[in-house]
Amino acid sequence: MRWDAQALNPQAAGxxxxxxxxxxxHTAPLLPDGPDGSADGKEAVTSPSxxxxxxxxxxxSADRSPSPLPAPALLPLAGLVRSxxxxxxxxxxxxxxxxxxVLNKVAAGSRMPFEWxxxxxxxxxxxxxxxxxxxxxxYLDFDAGLxxxxxxxxxxxxxxxxxxxxxxxxxxxxxVALGTNTDPYQRAEGRYKLMPGIIRALADSGTPLSILTxxxxxxxxxxxxxxxxxxVPVGVGISLAMTDEQLSEAVEPxxxxxxARLKLISRLREAGLPCGVMAMPILPWLSDSDEALDSxxxxxxxxxxxxxxxxxxxxxxxxxxxxxxxxxREHPQLAGKYRRLYGGGSYASKEYRSWLAGRVRxxxxxxGFIGSTGFSHEDIDQDPRDEEARYPAGSLPGSARIRxxxxxxxxxxxxxxxxxxxxxxxxxAQPTLF
Numbered sequence: 401m402r403w404d405a406q407a408l409n410p411q412a413a414g415x416x417x418x419x420x421x422x423x424x425x426h427t428a429p430l431l432p433d434g435p436d437g438s439a440d441g442k443e444a445v446t447s448p449s450x451x452x453x454x455x456x457x458x459x460x461s462a463d464r465s466p467s468p469l470p471a472p473a474l475l476p477l478a479g480l481v482r483s484x485x486x487x488x489x490x491x492x493x494x495x496x497x498x499x500x501x502v503l504n505k506v507a508a509g510s511r512m513p514f515e516w517x518x519x520x521x522x523x524x525x526x527x528x529x530x531x532x533x534x535x536x537x538x539y540l541d542f543d544a545g546l547x548x549x550x551x552x553x554x555x556x557x558x559x560x561x562x563x564x565x566x567x568x569x570x571x572x573x574x575x576v577a578l579g580t581n582t583d584p585y586q587r588a589e590g591r592y593k594l595m596p597g598i599i600r601a602l603a604d605s606g607t608p609l610s611i612l613t614x615x616x617x618x619x620x621x622x623x624x625x626x627x628x629x630x631x632v633p634v635g636v637g638i639s640l641a642m643t644d645e646q647l648s649e650a651v652e653p654x655x656x657x658x659x660a661r662l663k664l665i666s667r668l669r670e671a672g673l674p675c676g677v678m679a680m681p682i683l684p685w686l687s688d689s690d691e692a693l694d695s696x697x698x699x700x701x702x703x704x705x706x707x708x709x710x711x712x713x714x715x716x717x718x719x720x721x722x723x724x725x726x727x728x729r730e731h732p733q734l735a736g737k738y739r740r741l742y743g744g745g746s747y748a749s750k751e752y753r754s755w756l757a758g759r760v761r762x763x764x765x766x767x768g769f770i771g772s773t774g775f776s777h778e779d780i781d782q783d784p785r786d787e788e789a790r791y792p793a794g795s796l797p798g799s800a801r802i803r804x805x806x807x808x809x810x811x812x813x814x815x816x817x818x819x820x821x822x823x824x825x826x827x828x829a830q831p832t833l834f
Contacts, residue, residue, distance in 0.1 A: 494554050503516055527653050549654070558598060574608075632797070636668055638705075674793070685731075714747050
């Protein structure tokens with residue numbers, strides 16, 4: 401059972417798994433709360449030499465008694481304050497750092513539709529086997545595999561530093577995007593609560609903002625986002641590319657499941673906020689069947705999504721190695737197909753992308769999503785890297801003009817297809833590629 405399954409099905413088991421999120425963003429520890437609110441009253445804390453009150457190589461529990469260090473040896477992270485393990489987050493080490501800056505300038509020449517980003521966390525306990533950001537963890541001398549899932553760097557002073565940066569006369573109030581590298585509403589946010597301060601700082605300074613997440617903890621901040629939207633343009637995006645709960649649990653085991661994310665989309669829309677959906681990655685032979693795509697787009701339409709972008713899995717270095725290991729272990733019959741489909745590169749073959757483009761257009765039209773903007777494969781002759789820059793309506797500030805044409809029942813009766821295709825187009829079988 402995935403960590404959030406109990407939140408979706410309270411009768412399935414007596415308790416939620418460690419640190420699980422409910423739709424309201426609360427956590428429920430597996431063990432009875434200790435006096436300090438942790439699962440057993442203890443957490444292991446390691447401070448670098450000369451920092452904090454405990455020597456390096458020891459941990460300190462809530463009763464301040466030294467105990468053997470369960471956490472891995474500290475790495476020379478810039479600004480490291482301490483490293484923490486706690487029973488609510490079994491298997492995860494938080495490395496708390498003080499950042500000098502949190503605003504990141506997007507590289508010149510990038511296709512991204514924004515110039516600035518904020519990443520309050522590095523690494524991500526969502527543990528998605530396909531995550532494109534895995535390689536960035538190697539910049540911190542962690543590995544792109546298990547370390548990415550379990551060694552999470554936390555910028556504990558993010559909100560304070562951001563306010564100082566936004567107050568500078570040189571700041572021009574460009575849009576800032578959150579969730580472009582690692583998820584700002586991963587489970588760590590339930591512990592550190594960095595996002596409310598970040599949202600307030602951006603809104604108070606007149607800076608438009610957007611958030612992309614898989615985390616249902618976002619529901620906690622809906623009132624705050626509604627207020628921010630009265631001050632500045634706000635975009636909200638949810639990442640959801642499948643409705644199969646079992647497949648989701650296998651490939652993104654630390655995330656809230658599809659049903660929970662669909663409920664979050666509905667709550668955002670009921671609150672009057674836009675909500676675009678990044679339906680990426682579509683996994684060849686696992687989530688690209690007509691049944692899977694029909695279920696996905698139908699569910700997104702019923703939930704009220706303002707727009708959808710869809711695209712095939714892409715396997716950048718760092719991600720490719722980790723994902724291919726997973727495929728070989730969990731679906732050995734597909735390992736050879738994936739190697740042939742992707743060759744030595746990061747992107748699926750043009751033939752496959754062209755086939756998937758047609759299927760996505762058809763099911764978007766069937767379920768009333770109108771307009772070509774936000775569809776990542778409308779021009780297969782373009783550079784496939786443009787997929788990364790295709791954001792759906794509603795997910796960026798001021799981008800909700802292209803709305804989901806639901807008619808009266810979300811059946812597509814009120815909209816047009818994104819490429820003029822008929823919603824009665826016969827279903828096409830996946831080509832025999834290999």
